[in-house]
Amino acid sequence: MTSGTSFRRVPYHVGIVMDGNGRWAQARGMPRLLGHRGGVNNIRPVLEASVGFGIKALTIYAFSTENWARPPAEVSGLMKLLSETIRRQLADLHANGVQIRHSGRMAGIEPGLQQQIRDALELTKNNQRIILNVAFNYGGRAEIVDAVRQIIQDGLKPDDVSEDVFARYLYTGGLPDPDLIIRTGGEYRLSNFLIWQAAYAEYYATPTFWPDFDKEELRRALQDFEDRDRRFGKVKTPS
Numbered sequence: 001m002t003s004g005t006s007f008r009r010v011p012y013h014v015g016i017v018m019d020g021n022g023r024w025a026q027a028r029g030m031p032r033l034l035g036h037r038g039g040v041n042n043i044r045p046v047l048e049a050s051v052g053f054g055i056k057a058l059t060i061y062a063f064s065t066e067n068w069a070r071p072p073a074e075v076s077g078l079m080k081l082l083s084e085t086i087r088r089q090l091a092d093l094h095a096n097g098v099q100i101r102h103s104g105r106m107a108g109i110e111p112g113l114q115q116q117i118r119d120a121l122e123l124t125k126n127n128q129r130i131i132l133n134v135a136f137n138y139g140g141r142a143e144i145v146d147a148v149r150q151i152i153q154d155g156l157k158p159d160d161v162s163e164d165v166f167a168r169y170l171y172t173g174g175l176p177d178p179d180l181i182i183r184t185g186g187e188y189r190l191s192n193f194l195i196w197q198a199a200y201a202e203y204y205a206t207p208t209f210w211p212d213f214d215k216e217e218l219r220r221a222l223q224d225f226e227d228r229d230r231r232f233g234k235v236k237t238p239s
């Protein structure tokens with residue numbers, strides 16, 4: 001265990017399933033969309049805390065391919081929220097050295113929002129302080145299908161396809177696999193998040209709803225991670 005902000009070992013890449021916005025709002029007698037707003041407002045402080053702890057890449061699960069099945073008003077509210085967030089926060093994120101990436105299917109996203117996303121990626125592509133990878137219209141299965149389609153399109157032969165080559169065809173191509181996956185909101189499932197990349201990630205679940213997940217909670221998750229014994233299938237070497 002480590003106190004303060006320095007850990008013996010910090011995950012390079014952390015994935016967060018930002019769950020519990022709806023229940024957070026419900027508990028306050030508010031509509032679900034206000035929960036999503038509360039959730040969006042929580043991204044910035046957690047991103048800054050991540051930089052402070054030495055995390056280099058953060059993937060946040062913002063909208064899944066399955067979330068289209070929610071009531072239309074909630075879906076369009078979530079689309080508007082992303083658009084508004086890019087409009088309001090992009091310049092500041094860029095000024096703070098945040099490299100924005102997107103993992104997900106562009107098809108299906110409204111064209112204006114697609115353009116906003118492309119502009120955000122282009123503007124911030126050389127920033128180095130931290131990578132903020134936004135999983136939006138993301139599904140792990142869709143990602144694998146899209147990779148297979150592209151591999152076929154590119155004419156690769158069966159022997160050309162290795163795990164490394166395949167990984168490069170995923171939306172996360174070039175990004176190291178997540179070391180730690182955090183899920184807020186109390187559920188113990190992946191919900192189609194990074195199913196390929198998280199093969200050897202450590203998992204951490206907290207009942208705290210996403211809008212309430214703060215620096216102290218992140219510290220607890222990192223502390224837990226520090227004490228995990230990652231064996232990757234091997235036998236632990238005596239120390």
Ligand code: IPE
Binds near residue numbers: 021024062185
């Ligand atoms: C997570 O919060 C955000 C999205 C899935 C977009 P939820 O909206 O799933 O909140 P709960 O799980 O219903 O409380």
Ligand code: IPE
Binds near residue numbers: 019061063064187
């Ligand atoms: C996972 O949360 C997706 C996001 C956080 C964007 P869900 O609320 O959609 O997952 P389930 O339905 O509980 O599995």
Ligand code: MG
Binds near residue numbers: 019021185
């Ligand atoms: Mg949920």
